[in-house]
Amino acid sequence: MTHVGAVAFSEKLEAKLGEEVAPPLSPLAAAAAIATLSVLRNDAGYLRLEERAAQLEAGVTALAEKFERPLKLARVGSIFSLHFSRQGVRDAATAAACDQATYRRFYAAVKDNGTLLPAKSPAPAFLSLAHGVKDVEAVLQAMELALRKMQKEDEA
Secondary structure (H helix, E strand, C coil), rough: CCCCCCCCCCHHHHCCCCCCCCCCHHHHHHHHHHHHHHHCCHHHHHHHHHHHHHHHHHHHHHHHHCCCCCEEEEEEEEEEEEECCHHHHCHHHHHCCCHHHHHHHHHHHHHCCCCCCCCCCCCEEEEECCHHHHHHHHHHHHHHHHHHHHHHHHHH
């Protein structure tokens, strides 16, 4: 497994070799970093993320079929995007062809039901280790209510 880290700071804080400019890392920040790394070293976390993402993907697919909407979820691991398109998103051209008007309606209705999605499609969204089964179920329920509302509006 490869670990990557990055640090950003102002040029004002740039130190010459041997000079101490900033105080050492606080014990609280160090403890948080160690705890985060210990979670990320454990493959169980990545498996949980994959399970939650697969749960979300299956739920969105089922909702799209239930409401006969071309709603698609594209994902890589726990990073996903939602879009209304019959062909899916593969590149910039297919992304530009997504139905933005329908997505905006969906976005607003889902937000009214307590779930915040990216304002534009197909912008990425992310699941984290903080999201459990019930969280994904709540997102899917908000989406179902949104699709039901859209269906009623379309029938009126």
